[in-house]
Amino acid sequence: MKWILNLxxxxxxxxxxxxxxxLLDLFFRGNRFTDPINQKSYRKFLDYGYHNIRKNVLxxxxxxxxxxxxxxxxxxxxxxxxxxxxxxLHVAPEQAFYKAFKAIPQWDYTTTDLHSPLADxxxxxxxxxxxxxxxxxxxxxxxxxxxxxxxxxxKEIFRVLTSxxxxxxxxxxxxxxxxxFEDDRITDPxxxxxxxxxxxxxRIYGKDYFKRLESVGFRSQPIDYTAELxxxxxxxxxxxxxxxxxxxxxx
Numbered sequence: 001m002k003w004i005l006n007l008x009x010x011x012x013x014x015x016x017x018x019x020x021x022x023l024l025d026l027f028f029r030g031n032r033f034t035d036p037i038n039q040k041s042y043r044k045f046l047d048y049g050y051h052n053i054r055k056n057v058l059x060x061x062x063x064x065x066x067x068x069x070x071x072x073x074x075x076x077x078x079x080x081x082x083x084x085x086x087x088x089l090h091v092a093p094e095q096a097f098y099k100a101f102k103a104i105p106q107w108d109y110t111t112t113d114l115h116s117p118l119a120d121x122x123x124x125x126x127x128x129x130x131x132x133x134x135x136x137x138x139x140x141x142x143x144x145x146x147x148x149x150x151x152x153x154x155k156e157i158f159r160v161l162t163s164x165x166x167x168x169x170x171x172x173x174x175x176x177x178x179x180x181f182e183d184d185r186i187t188d189p190x191x192x193x194x195x196x197x198x199x200x201x202x203r204i205y206g207k208d209y210f211k212r213l214e215s216v217g218f219r220s221q222p223i224d225y226t227a228e229l230x231x232x233x234x235x236x237x238x239x240x241x242x243x244x245x246x247x248x249x250x251x
Contacts, residue, residue, distance in 0.1 A: 021060070021061065021062075021063065024060035024061070025040070025060055025061035027060070028042045028043060028044050028045075028046075028060040028061075029041070029042055029043065030042050030043020030044065031043065032044065033045050033056065033059070033236065033237070033238050034236050034237055035059040035061055035062050035064055035069060035237070036069055036072050036073050036076070036237060037059075037062045037064055037068065037069065037072050037096060037097070037100055038061050038062050038100075040061050042059065042060060042061065044056060045057055045058055045059055045060070045238055046058040046059075046060055048065065050193050050197070050198045050199060052197075054066075056238055057238055059096070059238075062095070062096045063094075063095045063096050064094075064096035065096070066238060066239055066240040066243070067141070067142070067170055067240065067243065068094060068096040068097065068141075069237050069238065069239060070225060070226065070237075070239050070240065070243060070245065071141070071168065071170065071245060072097075072100075073225065073229075073237065073239075074223070074225040074245055078225065081137065081166075082104055082106075083106060084106060084136075085106045085107075085108075086106065086107050086108070086135075086136040086137050087107075087108045087110075087134065087135045087136050087137070087162075088101070088107045088108065088109045088110065088135060088136070088137045088138075088139065089110050089111075089112060089130070089134070089135040089137070089138045089139070089160065090109065090110070090111045090112070090138075090139045090140075091111075091112055091113065091125055091138065091139065091140035091143055091157075092112075092113045092116060092140070092141075092142075092143045093111040093113065093116060093118045093119065094141065095118070097139075098111070098118050101139075110135075112125075112128070125140070125143065125147060125153040125156060125157075126147065126149055126152045126153050126156060127156065128156045128159075128160055130160045131160075132159050132160060133159075133160070133161065133162045133163065133165075134160050134162075135160050135161055135162065135165060136161070136162050136165045136166070137165060137166050137167070137168075138157050138160065138161055138165070138166075138167040138168070138169075139167070139168045140157060140167065140168070140169050141168060141169070141170040141171075142170055142171060142172065143171075144169065144171050145171050145172055145196070145198075145201045145202065145203055145204070145205065146200055146201060146202065147202070148184065148202055150203070150212070151212065151215070151216070154169075154212065154213060154216050154218075155216050157169070158216045158217055158218060158250055161250045162250070163250060163251040164249065164250065164251050165249070165250050165251075166247075166248060166249050166250075167218070167248040167249075167250075168245070168246070168248070169213065169246050169248055170245065170246060171205050171209060171246070172196075172197055172198075172201070172204060172205060173205040173206070173207075173209055173244060174204060174205070174206060175207065175242070175244065177204065177205075177206035177207065178206050178207055178208065179206045179207075179208050180203055180204065180205045180206045180208055180209060180212070181195075181203060181204050181206070182202060182203035182204075184202070186202075209246070210222065210246065213246070213248055217250065217251075218248050218249065218250060219248070219249045219250075219251075220246055220247060220248045220249075221246075221247050222244035222245070222246060222247070223244060223245045223246075223247050224242060224243070224244055224245075225245060226239055226240070226241050226242055226243065227242075
């Protein structure tokens with residue numbers, strides 16, 4: 001499966017997945033797993049991964065992964081963000097969230113990316129074309145690990161957020177790792193996949209990720225929402241037990 005995906009550029013893959021998703025959604029319907037984003041249940045989730053293939057993690061209906069479902073449950077159950085009138089910037093919008101976020105009537109919702117056809121604004125995260133304090137909420141998930149100068153990207157997110165604004169900045173993070181590891185001499189895609197977890201990642205974050213966020217002025221803390229869920233819910237939603245959601249706020 002992986003070699004087939006690598007034959008196509010990312011924007012084309014997005015369009016193909018949108019085209020065939022309704023068929024996959026119907027074919028895999030059942031009652032073993034549930035995606036909280038669309039509230040539908042399936043007999044099976046798809047396997048997914050680059051270096052290490054994970055079983056039953058990709059929802060055929062929304063194309064959500066474990067982290068998407070975990071974040072959706074947290075936002076819908078533990079916050080009021082979906083009910084607030086917010087100016088929202090979504091960086092590299094995930095298909096799993098795009099339709100649902102766009103449908104929130106209270107949100108003034110803008111998407112940005114360098115290449116994605118889902119982007120309203122084509123832009124580099126290290127040099128955003130928005131005025132300072134333009135957004136109340138920035139969503140930027142699994143993006144920073146692709147960017148060589150991630151600190152500059154974090155500074156830009158801080159700049160465009162209003163005072164008191166919040167950001168959701170999920171990254172691949174190894175909780176047993178104290179310090180983030182990066183080495184710009186590692187350029188071979190296979191070696192990057194082995195060391196960083198994916199062929200186009202440039203680092204693997206450790207627990208000092210939160211210090212990076214705080215170095216530009218953010219307040220942050222890790223939230224383990226799975227600790228509040230029952231084992232049956234974790235299994236039902238196919239969640240990554242113990243994964244942290246970074247809570248980030250400006251000011």
